[in-house]
Amino acid sequence: MAGIDWRPTLVTRLRDRFLEQRAAEAHRHLEDDLRMLWREACTGVGLCHYVHVAAGTTIRTPRFGGLRHGDGLVFSTELLPGQEPDDLRAQATRLAHTLGAHGLRVEPLAGRWVRIVLLQSDPLTARVPLPELPLAHGAGRMVLGRGEDGTAITHRLTGPAHLAVQGQNGSGKSVFTYGLLAQLCAAPDVLITGSDITGLVLGRAFDGTAHRDLQATGTRDLLEHAAMLDRLVAEMDHRLDAMPARQDAVTASEWTPLVLVVLEEFPGLLRAAQARDKKLAERITSAVLRLVSEGRKAAFRVLMLAQRFEANAVGGGYARDQFALRLSFRVPADSLAMLHGDDARPLGPAHANAAPGIAYLSGPGHDCTRLRAPYLGGYGEYCDRLARHARRASGETWADWIEVA
Ligand SMILES: Nc1ncnc2c1ncn2[C@@H]1O[C@H](COP(=O)(O)OP(=O)(O)O)[C@@H](O)[C@H]1O
Ligand SMILES: [Mg+2]
Known part of the structure; x- marks a missing residue:
């Protein structure tokens, strides 16, 4: 009788079982190691309670839950009474180093349980790509960069903040701006205007788009820059005058x-x-000065770039104070403290040598953090993205409507 040859099936099954057992065993060993290391790490940084009992002192640390199966090292832990996720975050670097990782992220789960994600490499050293698709509207989340914990740091242009960006030559200011403008260029309710004496960020790259009219470039005709800014101020005044009753801010459309x-x-x-x-x-x-002080209500946002945000270089201390969101690429230590306050002072010496694209960020909704700005992949790619996605100019441009003061 010609039966089925069952041997290969049995061998495969046995081998699969064996591999499964081996994997489960490896997982258990890893889990045991991590549990022990976690306890040591928490004790080492003082995230523990000392409990005095008759037999002596015992140490309680946040309980290790379980190691998650799958890629990366992720486990759960239960905070001790009185602890908050921020207590772990404050010690993140020390804890991570004890566990043999570069950094860690703390994500609240439920109750006192949190998830710990170990990061194997410095998120700031790897290039940050930019999503291919631009934002569909101005209220979308624009990516500013990747934070030290590996998560995306975003900002909505509709948020009431002007942006200040400082950094020495070659520190990544323009590349950062390419990334922002590439994300915003297709939104039907966003108009990209401004002045660019270098003519690289604005200008030629925007030829044929709806944004080009209110952009002044180069240094040959400085009157053009002044005239363009005056037109923007006139439009702002017009919007403020035409504000409907019972409203104190223009909604972008x-x-x-x-x-x-x-x-x-x-x-x-x-x-x-x-x-x-x-x-x-x-x-x-x-x-x-008028745009930064009155523009927010009229749906104007200013993105100012400078090598150093010194008051007299940017139109005075009052002008500088109007920028709520502040980014510093590589700058000398005193410039960092000048723009971000004393909180940033300890970071000064290290940040003075930051690689291009690494910035220090402070502003509403953003604790002072470091981030790596997205990199589009060269100036050519910026031009290509604008050509692919930027809103095209139609016959009658929006700028035609603006009455010249
Ligand atoms: N986010 C980044 N990631 C990787 N490389 C970057 C990044 N930003 C800048 N660079 C590198 O640094 C160079 C200078 O950046 P750039 O934006 O022109 O400086 P700045 O405008 O501050 O003078 C770029 O040509 C690029 O090679
Ligand atoms: Mg530049």
Whole structure:
């Protein structure tokens, strides 16, 4: 009788069982090791309770739950009474190093249970890619970069904050801006305007798009920059005058877009204007001052870039105070403290040598953190993305409607 050849099936089954058992055993060993290390790490950094009993002192540490199956090292732990996830976060680096990891992330689960995700490498050393698809509207979450715990740090342009970005030459300010503009260029309710004496961030790259009209570039015609800023101020005034009753802020729409005013190397523009005509510099300064102080309600957002955010280089201390969201790429230690306050001082010496693309961020909703900005992959890719996604210019442009003051 020609029966089925059952031997290969049996051998496969036995081998699978064996491999399964081996994997389960390895998982158990790893879990045991981690449980012990976790206890030692928590004790070492003082995240423990000392309980005095008749037989002596015992040490209680956050209970190790279980190691999760799958990729990466992820386990749960139960905080001790009185502990908060932030207590673990405050010691994250020390705990992680004891566990042989680079860093760790603490994610609340339920009750006192939290999940610990061990990070095997520094999230700030790896390049951060940018999602191919741009934002569908201005209220979308724009990626600012990847944080030290490996998560994305985002910001909504509709949030009431102007952005200040400082950093030495070659520290990554422009690349950061390419990333932001590539994300915003397709949104029907966002208009990208501004001044760029380098002509790389704005200008030619935007030719043929709906954004191009209110962009001034180069240093040959500085009057163009002043005139463009004046037109923006006129539109802002118009919006503020036309504000409907019982409203104190303009809601951005396709018809009244959120106007992003990019001021690339702004101190350079002011210097160039000053060298030519003091009056011109004053005109530019006062337009920018009005945009930063009154623009938020009129759906205007300013993104100012400078090598150093010194008060007199950016239109005065009052102008500087209007920027709620602040980013510093590589800067000398005193510049870091100047823009972010004393909290940032301890980081100063290390940040003075930060690699291009690594920035220190502070602002509402963002604790002072470090991040790595997205990298598009070169200037050509920025131009390609704008060509692919940016809103095209239609016959009648929005700028035509703006009455010139
Ligand atoms: N986020 C980043 N990731 C990787 N490399 C970066 C990043 N940002 C900048 N760089 C590198 O640094 C160089 C200078 O950046 P750039 O933005 O032109 O500096 P800045 O405008 O501050 O003078 C870029 O050409 C690029 O090679
Ligand atoms: Mg630059």
